[in-house]
Amino acid sequence: MRIEEEYKKTGYFWLPGQEEKKIPGVLSIDDGGKIELEVVGNFSESIASANDNDDISRIIGFVEKDGILTLDDCFYTIRNGLFGGISKSKVRANRAFIGAAWNKEETVTFNSLSFSVDCLDEWVGISGIHVANDWDNDTATISYNPPEKISFSLDNGMKLEICFAYTLPGFPNITEAKITQRAYLRLTSVELRELNEFTAIAFKITNLMCFAMDEVVSLKSMSATSSQIQRTVQEKQHPIPISIYYQSIPFHEKKPKKTWHEMLFNFGSIKTNAQQVVNNWLNAYDYLYPALNLYFSTKTGAQKYLEGKFLALAQGLETYHRRTSNETLMELALFDSLVEEIITGCPENHAEWLRGRLTHGNEINLSKRLKRITDPFKKHLGTSAERSKMLRKIVDTRNYLTHYSEELKDNSAKGRDLWVLCQKMEVIFSLHFLKVIGFTAEKIDVVVENCYPLKQKLDAI
Known part of the structure; x- marks a missing residue:
């Protein structure tokens, strides 16, 4: 997973159901998706304990700016107690969910997963930005019409959408008026599904992008929503986006640059039957x-x-x-008959050896x-x-x-x-x-x- 901006947050962390036993720490997520938590002491019943049987598979935290989070599938890489001074422990997590907390045994489920990959904008090749230049009068007009999302039905019951996020100029804009647009992909499901079901499809789609672009591209900017995690805004319920981090593959440290004419094929080449292409893959x-x-x-x-x-x-x-x-070299019935004939003529003490040698003889x-x-x-x-x-x-x-x-x-x-x-x-x-x-x-x-x-x-x- 590509992390384009350094993620390093200070906060407090605790085990599910033990909120009163918070300990300070720093959460870091490196480019590539490696998640590391450094805490003062450890998560034992006593901060000075060194009980090797502590279950820290799930950790809850509250960090600056981002608030509540859950670290999943955690384990110690360095474990120290507190004996008269400041001692630190390090924990690795396989997944981080920024924006919500789950109990120890609670299954993490979602209805949608949004993500992008390197060079996706170039592959999609759709823009709502239009520039009209009047060179004679030294004027230019820039307009923006958000492209409509493109939706495909997948054979597994999910939907795949190509969506477009954008920002418009703010105020005041005396010296600059900036419009940005980025394409991203979204998987949706009517019923709640475990994260692994979504990430398995995201992995395959990322590989499809690698093949289409003839380049190693990495997954990035992943978030998910659940019908069970919502907040009220102006008396309406809205799903809370949960940012997700993990060490996804494929990943290459160098961010690629790819134009459409350097690709094996782009979205424009398959837009008339894109749904079938994706399902076939x-x-x-x-x-x-x-x-x-x-x-x-x-x-x-x-x-x-x-x-x-x-x-x-x-x-x-x-x-x-x-x-x-x-x-095969010959019809199966003929081959089986031939093998039995050969085995029959073989000395009994070598028959098992010969049968093994003939096992793949029809390939x-x-x-x-x-x-x-x-x-x-x-x-x-x-x-x-x-x-x-x-x-x-x-x-x-x-x-x-x-x-x-x-x-x-x-x-x-x-x-x-x-x-x-x-x-x-x-x-x-x-x-x-x-x-x-x-x-x-x-x-x-x-x-x-x-x-x-x-x-x-x-x-x-």
Whole structure:
């Protein structure tokens, strides 16, 4: 999670049901979402106690400016008592809810979750700001019409909305009149749902944005509302927004800058069928999660070395084909019959070993799997000879980096050749993911033609 402004607040903290036992402390939330609380002493029955059985899984606090809050899933990282001087303890929390307090055993539930991601405004590409310049008379007119929110129904019963927050000029505005607008996403549910249900969808949508922008973007500015937490304003009930912090993934310390023409696709490319695209992506996690996870591990920096990145991509492509195809070498009944025939002729003391060796004997090999998944996009991947050479090199390199067999060493890719293979494999993933979310062959051709980063990967030699 990206924290764009330093969060460091002084306040008092206590365990649920023990408000009379407040202790002073400082709450800090770093960029990335790491939550740390430093308190004087500790949360024991006696401030000088060192009872290791203290349950501090949930902590309530009241801090400057923000008021009441809840820290959830907490544990000590440094635990000290108070023996004649000032001693401090440190606590880590996995989640922070700013704006409300929950009891020890109370489930945290919400009806909506709002969040943004890096470069979302550029991806959405919708603005209500209009500027008219009259150069002849040295005048300019600036107007603002808030864009209408865009709503999609999700297959899990939630709604996803693209919303627009804005600020208008204040008074007096003698030297400056400023209008700002930012896009954000909101998940809504009629019934109350636990936070994990919302954040699971937010994680998948953030990864969709990473894929669409061809960039690691981080979730930010998260808040939630609940029908059970409201306040009265002018005799009307209004939900209280609860700010939420945690260490979400993906996260990259450097904030990206991305313009629409550097992206794989933007909202304008899918606006006519955006609801289906989003649902296709979310549903793909049910059967493609391992392949998606391997692909994104190469984008977020989890693979520190080029060899590791290559192996993750190779395994990811193999996994993708396994999850999308039931192809085998022969029909199952024929294979089972053949296995039994072979086992029958095997010495009894070796039968179990042989059966184990034959367990996966009906699966097609990596070379055939790669050919199957490149065939739909072969016109983008060079001539027949170039494709065959690329696939052979991927197989030989995967086998060498997996087994380090000396006979494969000379045939494996190294250095720049290995980097080029990774570029090509990323392209194959991208083209298939476009197909998964509903892009037609014609629309994929348009993406290949107009996406400069994709063309760079295709042209890498």
